[in-house]
Amino acid sequence: MSDEFYMDLAIKEAWKWQILTYPNPAVGCVITDKFGKILSIQAHKKAGFAHAELNAILTALLNFSEFKTKFEMKFENRVFLASEIYDFILNNHNYLLENATAYVTLEPCSHIGKTPPCANLLKELKFKRVVISIKDSSDIAGGGAEILQKAGVEVKFGVLKDKGDELIEPFLAWQNGNFSFLKLGSSINGILKGGLITNKASRKKVHEIREVLDLLVIGGNTVRVDRPRIDTRLASGKNPPDVLIYSKERSFDTKIPLFSVKNREVMITSDINQALKRRLVMFEGGDGMIKNLPNFVTHLLIFFSPNLGVLDNFKVNLDLKLLNLGTIDGNFYGWFKRSDTNCNLF
C-alpha cells in the first residue's frame, strides 16, 4: 500500500482525539515494521500523556513477547509517566524496530517538554523512514526532521498535506488566540430537539470535550427551556466548563442546575465577542444558536443519530466542508468546516 494509505490511517486516528489534546495538537502515528506490516495505529490522546509517536512505538514493541514480558513486569498494575515509558523503551527496545517506518501527521518534536523529544526516540531505535504529513513550524517543537536526517533516517514530507493541515488547523487557531466550534446532536433528518437525540457514547464524548474547554457558550432560550446542568458527569465528573449564556435577558431562575455546579463561572451577556477572550470555546445549542452563529465559529462537530423523527429540522443557509467522519457505537459524527469563514492561518 502507498504512503498515503498509512498516513490516512494516522490522520483518522488523530481526529478521534481532536480537542482533547490541547495545549498539544492532535497528532496520529502509524508504525510498520521492516517488512511493511502494521504494528500500531495510535494518537496523542491527552496533554501530559504520551505523544502519538511514543504511544505508537510502545504499542508496536508490545507485539514482541520479549519486550512485552519486561514491560509487564515493570509497569503492570500501576500508573506510569510518559517519561518513564520513554526511558524504559530506550533501555529495552533491543532494536526490535530497526528499519521500521513511522507515519506521523506532524513533524516529530525535537524539544523536551513533559516528555523527551520524539525525534530522538525514532533516531535511537534506528527507524529507517519517517513519513510526515506537515512540518512543525513552531520555534519550540520544530526541527525534528533535521535530527532524523542528520542520523541518516529517510524523511519524507508532505504526504496528504491538505488533510494534515485540516487536522491541525483547530489547534493553530487555538494557539493564535481562539478556536470556536459548534457542537450539535442531530437525527439524520435534522432534528435537534425533543429530548435526547444521540446515544450515550456520543454524550460521553461531549462531556470529555467539556472538561478541556475554556468556555461553553449556550443560548438563553436553551437555559430557560431545558434547564440544563452542563456538567461532565458522563466523563470524570470534574472540571465543569465555565459557561457564557448568550442572551439579551440578564435574569435567569437561579434554581436552574447549571448555576449550582461548583468550580465554574457563569457569565450572561449579549456581547458574543466576550467569548473571544477565551481560547477553546464550544458552542452548544439549537436552531436559535445556529441562526445567530458568530463568524468566528469556524467549525462544527455534529453527532448524528440514525433514528428519524417527525419534528422540524434546524434551518440555516450554511455550506460546510466535511473534514472527518467517524462512528461511535451506532451513532456517527462529522467534523465540518464552514466554507464562508477562514481561520487565516496558512
Place this chain on the structure above:
Amino acid sequence: MSDEFYMDLAIKEAWKWQILTYPNPAVGCVITDKFGKILSIQAHKKAGFAHAELNAILTALLNFSEFKTKFEMKFENRVFLASEIYDFILNNHNYLLENATAYVTLEPCSHIGKTPPCANLLKELKFKRVVISIKDSSDIAGGGAEILQKAGVEVKFGVLKDKGDELIEPFLAWQNGNFSFLKLGSSINGILKGGLITNKASRKKVHEIREVLDLLVIGGNTVRVDRPRIDTRLASGKNPPDVLIYSKERSFDTKIPLFSVKNREVMITSDINQALKRRLVMFEGGDGMIKNLPNFVTHLLIFFSPNLGVLDNFKVNLDLKLLNLGTIDGNFYGWFKRSDTNCNLF
C-alpha cells in the same frame, strides 16, 4: 494488527460495490504477504468480472515487478476476461504469494462459474491462511473451505461474523426473491427537496445502481412535480431501469421525459406489492414516499450533502441501524437497516 482489523478493511471495501455485483454477492478481500504486509484491498465489483479474491490476488502480484512486467506484456491496452487472468496467474505466480494470508468476507467459491473457483487459486498459490467472515451456505458455490483445508491451508471462520452477515443480507434477500431499498439524497439537516442536493459523484453512483436494477419505484407526485427522466446518463447511459409509478392516479402527461426513454417499461399502479414481482428494487422519492414506505423495503441508502438549507426536513418515525458509512467526493453516504423490519434470512 488483529484479524478483525483486516476483515474490517475487506468488509468496508465490499460495501462500496453493494448492489452493483448482483447476481453475485458483494464480497471483499484483503491480502497480506508472508510478513504481514498488506498487498491489496479489493472487492468484487461487477457480475461477470473478477471475484474479490481474484482481484485481490492480481493486485497483490502486481506489487512484484517480475510479475508486473509479464502481465503488462500480455494484457496492456486490451480488455481481458477474468478467466484469462485466472489462467495467467496460475502460470506466472511463481509462488510469490506463498505463505500469504487472505481475509475474505465470504467463504471462497468452489465452483466453476464465469470464473474458475477461487478456493482452488488460493490453494495452488500456497496461501498459508484464509480468514473468512461467513460461510457460503449455497449448494453451488459452498465448500471452498474444505478444498483449502484438505490442501493444508489454515482456515479460520467467523471473524466479524455479524458485519459479514449484514454485508451479504441484501444479496440473500435478493436470492430469496426480493431486495427492496429506499435511496435518498439529503442535506445533513434533512432536506430532500429544492433542486439538486447531492454532488455529481453521488448522483453518478445512483445512476450506476439504476443500471443493475430490476425496477425503480417512484411516487406520482415526484413524477408530476419534477418531471424526471430517470435514466443512467451519468453512468454508461445504457440499461435504464423499468419504472413503477406508485400512484392512485393513472394518467400522467406523456411528455414527461421518463416516458420517452427507450428500452424500458413503465407501470402505473397503486398496488405496491407489484414491486415484489421483481427481485432488485430501488425506491426513490421524498417525504410522501417515506411516509408510505412498504414494510418489504428493509434498507435505506442515504447520500448526504454537508450543505445546510432552510427548507423543511422529511419526517417519519423510523429507527434505523447504521451498517456502513463512506465518503464520496466531499459528500458522504450511509447504508441503514430499518429496525422494525426483518429480512427473515438467518
